[in-house]
Amino acid sequence: MSNILENITVIDWTQNVAGPYCTQLLGDLGATIIKIERPGTGDDTRQWNSPSWEDEATAFLAFNRNKKSVCIDANDSKGQEVIKKLVEHADVFIHSLKPGSAEKRGLGYEQLAKINPSLIYTSISAFGESGPLRAYPGYDPLIQAYTGIMSVTGNPGDDPARVGVSIIDMATGMWALTGILSAIINRSNTGKGCLVGASLLETGLGWMNLPLTNYMATRKVPEKFGTGTAMVAPYEAFRTKDSWVIIAAGNNRLFSSLCHALGIPELLNDPRFESNKNRVANRKELHQTVEERCLGFNTTSIIKILQQANVPCSPINSTNDVYEDEQINSLEIIKKIDGFRISNFKIIDLPIRINNQRSTFRLPPPLLGEHTEEILKQAGYNSEEIELLKTEKVVGG
Template sequence: MTNILSGLTVIDITQNVAGPFCSQILGDLGATVIKIERPVHGDDTRHWHPPLWGEESSTFLALNRNKKSVCVDLNDPKGQEIIHQLCKTADIFIHSLKPGSEDSRGLSYEQLSAINPALIHASISAFGDKGKMKNKPGYDPLIQAYSGIMSLTGNEGDDPARVGVSIVDMGTGMWCLIGILTALHQRNETGKGSKVASSLLETGVSWVSLQLSTYMASGNLPKKMGTGMATTVPYQAFKTKGDQWAIIAAGNNRLFKSLCTALEMPELVEDPRFESNSVRVQHREELQQLIEERTTQYELDDLVNLMEQYNVPSSPINTIDRVLRDEQVNALDMIKAVDGFRVSDFRMVDLPFRINEERSHLQSLPPLLGEHTEEILASLNSTEEQYKSLKV
């Protein structure tokens, strides 16, 4: 897999989560990724700690493998010239600068495509590059709030809650990557580069597309559903012994009948309140109470095993330590140990797909700040004096 994009060069002027996640995937697939960082400070995530892994931010380490770090001051005309030189032979340029600020640095699509017409220019912003809010900064929780995700998260009556993972940031990295790969395909046919624009807000809106469709169809605002789903019942978490929880997803009549058989509750199948999904949705709370009276009689693993015997989709609600030890997760080889790294016991979470049964391979460890500055500038025939002037 690491040879698929080999030969492509990426100039990455992003930081935090969305952009680095996007460029890390490109690096995992074999592209050469040159990560441009501010001198001295570097990517903000280098300072997102605790926790530290060794002496480094675990967040930075999770998002920046297979890259080279080059320190360049983008506010210095000499630094901007370095980026121009790199872009002459690069294939992809990714930035997360505030919309419009790339123009003042000579890094807009129009400016860079004049240097290299085949360059794919990709941007990641918070609220998009149009409209009155285009210059506003934004982070994952802000967009979860603004896009409506937060209004749907948690149990009814609870205080607002953020989805516990960086779903907007990492989703934006993925959507930006999809745009880049599409532009690469188009370039193979036309020879011309493209302008790819993505934003956290557009990602957030796309994640609530089902709820938007429901509202547009019914005029009813979706409610917080906890672990449940508005359109299907039973499809949620049920308590077991010891205040542990299992998700049971009986998403059709056949599965509902299997669930009732497994729990020795055949009377529910004959009950007119539960005879079809549409009426089960109307009697959600009554059905949940009846099922949970039975599930609380089981130990968690016993209930999950029982569901498996009757082919009813279910899962324990795992904590992260259980995920790390999980037999199925490890059978998929998702989490890899890396030997000989400056951080002891370093492990990485691999890409969530395989091609011809092959996963990606770690080609280079997350770089130290400015680790490759001299190497890259030397390749541009920069003089030592020029290099020193940039190292501030």
Template sequence: MSTEPAAGVAMEQVLKGLRVLDLTQNVAGPYCTQILGDMGAEIIKVERPGSGDDTRAWMPPAWGEQSPVYLAFNRNKKSICIDLDAPEGQEAVARLARSADIVVHSMKPGSAESRGLGFESLRQDNRKLVYCAISAFGQSGPMSGLPGYDPLMQAFTGVMSVTGNDGEAPVRVSVSLIDMGSGMWAAMGILAALRELERTGEGSCVNTSLLETGIAWMSVFIANFRASGTLPRKLGSAMTMLAPYELFAAADGWVFIAAGNDRLFTQVCKALGIDHAASDPKFAKNADRVKHRVELHRIIEDAMVQMPAAEAVRRLRACGAPCSILNDVGQMLTDEQVVSAGIVQPLQVSEGDDHRVVGIPFTLNGRRKTEHVAPPTLGAHTHALLAEAGYDDAAIRRMIEHRFVG
């Protein structure tokens, strides 16, 4: 099979020509708009004068004098500073929205509307506007006005209740899976709305929330609870309905073994020299192995601790058994497979540096966007964007002097 990229549009051309007015901060919203920017849209990031996005201050650690978190979610954007609490600032945003194709915000429900920046207000001057609101608990319900962050929502939606080891205190998933997941859903909703715009000529309002993302990630646990009536318990690295499907200690590390069916379990036993387990009636079928999970774990681990993790992986893969060494971040980044994927890419933040960021996690026609513009300094594009929106130099100077913009 040819490894040459297929003919067709490049990633950065997909949304070229579309302008996104980004009124978000922290992680979920900026990740959404960064996805759109990676696909070629022009992203205008609206930030508070003086401080900007909260993540600009999320340090240590730092890359130079900048927050790595801010750098991770704000490439390929322009920055304009506008005070959304000032009528003059609200008017400036409304004026920018007239030439925007997409508006994304992460304000609490009602906040945008109280500033004259809700969907119905903005679409009066722009009937084709695609509008996306990302909130914590959603647009309705008794908790809709409350703030929310990723770990808070992990607690509320039950993600924390199934994370960690049985008998120990709950722990959060360290990855910001609810924030980043919400950004992904928002981006998908926006793409769906753009398709609807092509069909009808009318813009749409997309709503998503951290709550809905958390519930979505709990789909399997909800289904199992409905089927059994039994609350799920924490199983560490294991999975409720499969065994062996978890981490095992080796002589010098850890190895995850994923035997998703009876055939693969037989291959695991063959690789580790424990054929007696494969022929034991207690482990004949997956349901049997789940029932006798603790005993099976001991048998497999007794064999695993006799060999280095790399040797265990070599044997398992030679027999076709899915497995992986437990890598830390440094090991993962230098792994040959990760390097060959080309998803960890350079981002020149300042002259001569070698910062790296994670690119968009898919290719289009065999291509992935590889050249990125570093996240902007605070307010770097304020004057130019206001001038483009029709403000003259005197008006811009007056707004800056009164700190309506910055």
């Protein structure tokens, strides 16, 4: 699988999570990723070092494998010329600056397309390329709040809660990847590059597809349902003797299996629960009845009973449970990396397989500026020119 994009070179001028996750995915698929970082400090996530892994920030390690780091001062006119030199033979250029910032530095789409007409230029922004907030900075929790995701997350009456993983950032990286791969296919047919755009805001709106559709259809503002959903019941968490179990009986057949497994077949003859529509309308009474049965079992026991009846269910695992889980480990997606500067280093691999193969770990997350000289020499700079650029602090580590 790592050979799929082996002839693709990507100039990665992004930081934080969305852009780096996109380029890491490209790198996992075999592309050469040249990561441009600020001299001295680099990607902001290098300083997000709580927690850290042997003094290196886990936030950087998680999103920057299979890349080469080059330190270039993009605010310096000579640094901008270096970037243009790298773009000459690149396939993809991607940045995560505010709209207009790249153009001010002479590194906008129209400017770089003149240098390389086949370039696939990708821009990741917070609020998109138009509108009054186009130049306003944004991060994952801001967009979860702005797009309404926080309004439907958590239990009724609770304070606002952020989804506990960076769904906006990482999904934006995936949408940018989708655009880039589509553009690569288009270029193979036309020979022309194009402009790809993605934003955190549009990603958030994409996640809100169903709540917004429900609102447009009914003009009712969606509520918080905790672990449940507005459309199906029972489809939520229930207390057990020692913790919780999630049960998702998404149709009449599964509801029947649930009732028989829990020893409450009489619910099947109760008109309040004869259809999903009725079960949703009487969700509180249904929840109370099912939970009374669940409270008679510990979680391990009820999981076994429900799995034997083919009723979809799950414990609410903590991170250590996930790490030790037999099913998860059978997928070999958590992969140990030998020979890295961090002992016992492991990664979460690309979550797809092609021909039953996962990606290849070719390069560890780079040290700041680790590949500056190598990349500049490949771009045509000789040793004297590189030393001069270093002396002038245009490039460095």
